[in-house]
Amino acid sequence: MDPDPIEMANEVKSKVILHWNCRGLVEFPEVMRLHGAHVQEIYLKWNKLTTLPPWINELYNVTNLYMYGNRIEELPKELGRMDQLTVLDLSANKLQVIPACIGNLSNLKSLSLNDNFIERLSVELSQLNNLEILSVSGNQLVALPEWVGSLPKLRELYVDKNQLKELPNRLTIASELTVISACSNRLTYLPLNGFLSAPCIRFDANEYLNYISYPLLQQLISQLYLTFTYERDFLASGCFKTRYDTNVLSTNIKLYIKTKDLFPMNHDTIIKLPRQLLKVHEVHENVTCSLLELALRKVYTERYRHTLNTSGFPENGSVTVLYKPLFKNTKLDFILSTNYTLYNLLMNGPTSICVNSQCQQPIFTEAWIIIDIHDPIIWCIITIALCCSRSCAVAFAHSSAMNNRDWHCVT
Numbered sequence: 001m002d003p004d005p006i007e008m009a010n011e012v013k014s015k016v017i018l019h020w021n022c023r024g025l026v027e028f029p030e031v032m033r034l035h036g037a038h039v040q041e042i043y044l045k046w047n048k049l050t051t052l053p054p055w056i057n058e059l060y061n062v063t064n065l066y067m068y069g070n071r072i073e074e075l076p077k078e079l080g081r082m083d084q085l086t087v088l089d090l091s092a093n094k095l096q097v098i099p100a101c102i103g104n105l106s107n108l109k110s111l112s113l114n115d116n117f118i119e120r121l122s123v124e125l126s127q128l129n130n131l132e133i134l135s136v137s138g139n140q141l142v143a144l145p146e147w148v149g150s151l152p153k154l155r156e157l158y159v160d161k162n163q164l165k166e167l168p169n170r171l172t173i174a175s176e177l178t179v180i181s182a183c184s185n186r187l188t189y190l191p192l193n194g195f196l197s198a199p200c201i202r203f204d205a206n207e208y209l210n211y212i213s214y215p216l217l218q219q220l221i222s223q224l225y226l227t228f229t230y231e232r233d234f235l236a237s238g239c240f241k242t243r244y245d246t247n248v249l250s251t252n253i254k255l256y257i258k259t260k261d262l263f264p265m266n267h268d269t270i271i272k273l274p275r276q277l278l279k280v281h282e283v284h285e286n287v288t289c290s291l292l293e294l295a296l297r298k299v300y301t302e303r304y305r306h307t308l309n310t311s312g313f314p315e316n317g318s319v320t321v322l323y324k325p326l327f328k329n330t331k332l333d334f335i336l337s338t339n340y341t342l343y344n345l346l347m348n349g350p351t352s353i354c355v356n357s358q359c360q361q362p363i364f365t366e367a368w369i370i371i372d373i374h375d376p377i378i379w380c381i382i383t384i385a386l387c388c389s390r391s392c393a394v395a396f397a398h399s400s401a402m403n404n405r406d407w408h409c410v411t
Contacts (some may be wrong), residue, residue, distance in 0.1 A: 005031060012036045021045040028053045037061060045069050057081035068092050068112075080104035091115050091135075100124040114138045114158075121145055129153065137161050137181075146170045146348050160184050167191055169276065170348045173306075173323050182206070188245060188272045192352040192386060194219055194308050194321040205238040208245040211271045211382035214355055214372070215308055215319045222318030240381050242269035253277055257371060257382060271382060276351045278365040283393050289366045296364040297388075300346055303327065307360045308353035321353075355385045356392035356399075368393040 012018065012035040020029070025047040032039070033055050041064040049070040057078040064087040072093040080101025088105065091114035098113065103124025108131055115138040125131075126147040134148070137160040144159065149170030156179040157171075164185040171177065172191045177199040187206040194215035195201075200223060201216075203209065212220075220235055253273045273280065281287060288294075300306070309320045350362035367386040370393050387393035 009035055012039065015039070017041040017043075019043045021047070023047060025049060028056070033058060040064070042066065052076055052079060054078045060084060063087065065089070075099050075101070077101045083107055086110065088112070098122045098125065103127040106130065109133065109153075111135070121148070123147070126150065132156065132176075134158070144168050146344065149174045149348075152176070155179070157181070166274065168348070169193070169274070169351065172196060172321075173349045175323075186245070189274055190216060192216070192274060192384070193350065194319045194353070196321045196323045198223075198320070203236050203239065206236070207238055207241060208243055209236070209239040210242050210244065210269055211240075211384055213352065214383050214385040215310060215321075215352070217381070217383055218310065218319040235381075242382070244270040244272070251275070253280055255280070255369070255371075269382070271384070273369075274351055276345070276348075276365060277367060279367075281366065281368050281390070283368055283370070283390055286390055289388075293364055293366045296342070296345060297362050300350065300362045300364075303346075306350070306353060306362060308355065310355050310357055323349075352386040354388040354392050356387055356396045358395070359388060359392050361388040361392075363388050370397050 008029060008031045012031055016039055018039055018041070021043050022045070025044065026049065028049060036059055038061055039059060040061050042062055043066045045066055046069040049067065049072055051072060051074055054076045055078070056076065059082070061084065062082060063084055065085060066089045068089050069092040072090065072095060077099065079099070081104070083104065083106050085105050086107055087110045088102070088108060089112040091112045093116055095113065095116040095118060098118060098121060100122055102111070103122065103126070105128065108128055110133040111128070111131060112135045114135055118136065118139040119141065121136070121141070121144065123145065129152055131151050132153050133156045134151070134154060135158040137158050139162055141159065141162040141164060144164060144167060146168045148154070148157065149168045149172070153176055154174060155176050157177065158181045160181050160183040162185050164182060165188055167180070167182060167187070167190060169191050171180065172193040172195050175196055177195070177197045179200050181202045183202055184205040186208060187203060188208045190203065190209070190212060192213040192215070198219050201220065224235060250272070252275050255271050255273065256268065257271060258268050303326055305322065305324045305326055307322045345364055350364050351367070352363045354361045354363060363386050367388065368390055370385050370387065372383045373381070385396060387396055
């Protein structure tokens with residue numbers, strides 16, 4: 001039965017919050033344009049809308065717009081003029097592209113685009129400086145741009161059920177993050193550095209994720225320690241199966257780990273390192289880093305104070321991260337901006353901070369790696385630690401804080 005226009009008009013006039021869910025609407029009601037200038041929240045979930053009208057921006061008092069479960073394929077550019085919006089839910093529609101106009105919603109705090117057909121995040125979304133919640137689960141994303149980690153107020157990031165192979169390294173220096181959920185993707189590794197904000201990270205059902213870094217593991221264990229839970233599946237169910245995706249071709253460095261020689265219950269496996277790492281040195285090699293790596297370290301330590309405190313296990317404290325810009329050199333910024341690769345390496349943050357507590361040098365493209373099988377009877381997790389030099393790798397592997405681990409050097 002078609003809705004009564006008079007009844008709808010009376011409802012619009014008398015309310016600031018409209019609940020018009022499940023009404024079989026195929027068009028955005030015109031009555032809103034005539035009588036809805038005062039309305040603040042609109043719920044049009046589970047209808048049959050295919051688009052929004054170009055006059056949508058005339059509803060200049062609307063702060064919350066919920067369009068979940070419609071058939072929307074495209075959005076009008078006028079939506080970007082609704083700069084009063086704080087909540088926009090376009091989940092469960094048929095969107096393939098996020099229109100650039102959404103980047104103009106300067107007051108937006110929550111953006112939900114779950115269960116669409118989106119393959120990439122538009123760069124215009126990087127302008128959402130007030131965004132606190134970004135939810136894009138159930139799409140077709142194969143990569144997240146690094147600028148996601150630069151959204152200044154982002155607290156919650158949901159990217160479950162996509163096709164992601166990695167997470168942006170810049171998330172490790174995001175200051176407000178409390179939740180990252182990246183379950184059911186194709187992740188082969190997580191960021192190797194510790195996270196500044198120590199967020200709750202969920203990454204279940206990433207079957208090709210077969211190792212984790214020491215700093216990140218320590219942060220995750222400290223969270224589990226508070227819940228008195230020590231089983232591996234509570235950390236990440238469906239991960240750490242020592243599987244490797246042989247169908248994926250990439251230029252990433254890969255390490256063949258003979259775990260069965262260390263613990264009979266395990267099998268040899270291959271781990272893929274982050275693409276930022278261009279070279280891994282063997283511990284018996286007494287070599288120095290390239291001029292590129294040394295220059296990156298020098299510039300970074302002059303511009304940022306970035307330290308990693310690996311002072312022990314949860315009983316004695318966990319991994320904590322300090323990150324603070326020291327100064328801004330406009331001339332240097334200009335020089336770096338002419339080299340896209342160098343600029344991004346510095347802006348995205350180091351691959352890791354040297355785990356030797358007496359060093360704390362940033363690591364960008366070259367590292368010495370040592371490996372541990374963490375508590376094999378319970379966890380069976382391959383753990384790696386990155387060091388900036390041979391001496392740091394040896395010192396860390398034999399430090400008193402590590403005497404309950406059996407670190408193995410890469411040879």
